[in-house]
Amino acid sequence: FFQVVYRGGTLCLEEPLEDIDTLTIASVKARLRDEIGVPKSRQRLFFAGQQLEDGNTLEDYGFSCDRDILYLEIVSESDEAKTEDTESKVSSDSSWYSD
Structure with a gap:
């Protein structure tokens, strides 16, 4: 565990x-x-001072279950909407640096 x-x-x-x-x-x-009922989109996991990315594994971050602890931040629905809005603006405005 x-x-x-x-x-x-x-x-x-x-x-x-x-x-x-x-x-x-x-x-x-x-x-x-499944355990606490918080949607994945509202979860931010941290280990060793950095936010963990969904596609990576625990091993990628050097996590050891016998000595390390993950920290979970639960963002509010309004913060989640702000993050999604910012990400969509960045992706839609990214054409300015294309070749």
């Missing part, structure tokens, strides 16, 4: 030890959604 700490408490997620290295951040978020 490994621990996830968030404002509401601490959650221990059980995962076979051999699967920990290949467990993606998106998979962890899906497990958290």
Whole structure:
């Protein structure tokens, strides 16, 4: 198992030890959604001071379940909308630097 700490408490997620290295951040978020009912889009996971990206694995970040803890930030729905709006503006305005 490994621990996830968030404002509401601490959650221990059980995962076979051999699967920990290949467990993606998106998979962890899906497990958290099932456990605490927070949509994946509102979850931000942090480890060692950096936000974890969905496509990466715990191993990519050097995470060890026997000594490390993940930190979960739950963003409000309004913050989620702001983030999505900013991301869409960046992607639609990116043509200015194209060749």
